[in-house]
Amino acid sequence: MKHLIVGPDNHGVTAYALSLAQATGADVIREDTFTDQPLPDEPIHVTFTDYLFGSTPQEAVDKLLARVGERELSVSFHDIPQVEEGTDRFARRADAYRRLHARAQLTGTNSAHEAQFFDGDAAVIHLPVPVIASAFDPEPGTVGVLGFVYPGKGHEDLVAALPDKRLRFLGSVSAGHEKWAQELVRTAGKVELTGWLDDAAMAREMGRIEVPVCAHRHFSASGSLMTWLGAGRNVLATDSDYTREIDAWLPGRITLVADGAWREAVEAFEPKVMDPPEYGWADVARGWEDAWRSTGLL
Structure with a gap:
């Protein structure tokens, strides 16, 4: 099976695809932008998000x-x-994703929450938890x-x-949202x-944080949450189907926060550090390999 990997190296979906290919020892067809070059006559694996493959x-x-x-x-x-x-x-995106799902011999998602979009007809293989060497030195x-x-x-x-x-x-402003970010900082109190x-600087800055937060309004899967957990941190996270799923999978690491309850949650938070979960790329690779074998693709 060949892995067709599309997109810039620093895109999260592309980075996932490259890491999966490395962990499974797969042969890769690598493209920064999607082309129409002929593919080899064998099964193809694609890591897909729509805007890496077309304008709509x-x-x-x-x-x-x-x-x-x-x-x-x-x-x-x-x-x-x-x-x-x-x-x-x-509606536009749902129709396209369901069409691709219907054509594929195997569909994989990063959470059971996402698999429900396909009526549960998908392999659920969680994102890996990277081990982050982050010195625990939180600033009040x-x-x-x-x-x-x-x-x-x-x-x-x-x-x-x-x-x-x-x-x-901690991180870059996504392209196209620079003015929004400037306005956010201008109207806020104490924001940096x-x-x-880079990886070393990120690990260092994570260790300086007293209250790690994942405040996404609409979770589906989160590399950010996995990174905090990989540093052995306990985290405040928006209460959602996804975070409840991860809390059940990795108990004792996430405090779920209801809408509008951030102040109370932050005030009550007690930072700590623990051993990170043992679930890395080798586990993700085994999950995909089992799924490929079960459908005759490997």
Whole structure:
């Protein structure tokens, strides 16, 4: 089976695809942007989010299916449509994703919550928990959010709820949201945008945070949450189907926060450090290999 990997190296979905290929020892067809070059005559695995493959969801699926042709197809789905995106956008994306799912011999998602989009007809293989060597040295009054900064990830909710806290957003502003981020900082009390951090700097800055937070309004799967857990931190996270799923899978590490309850949760939070969960790329690889074998793709 060949892995067709599309997108820039620093994109989260592309990075997942590259790591999965490495962990499974797969042969890779690598493209920064999607092309129409012929594929080898064998099963194809694709790590899919629509905007890496086309200018619209329908175009992305049309182009991918035309290129795959009659070959057997395995798809790891990411950024699965959610109704919270808005009625029109959800309908456009949902139709495209379901069409691709119907064509594939195997569909995989990162959570049971996401698999429900396909009526449960998908292999559930959780995101890996990376082991992060982060020195635990929290600075009092600091509240931290990890990863790309963009609307809907809860930054605005924390700014509104915690004007007296030191809010530290560890990561780059997503392209196209620079003005939004500048306005967020201008209207806030104590906010720091660190910008891009390499792995060593990110680990160091994570250790300085007293209250790690994942405040996404609409969870489906979260590399940011897994990174906090990989540093052995306990985390405040928005109460959702996804975070309840992860809390049940990895108990004792997440405190679920109801809508509008950030201040109370932060005030009651007691930071601690523990051994990170033992679930890495080798486990993810085994999950995919088992799924491929069960469908005759491996």
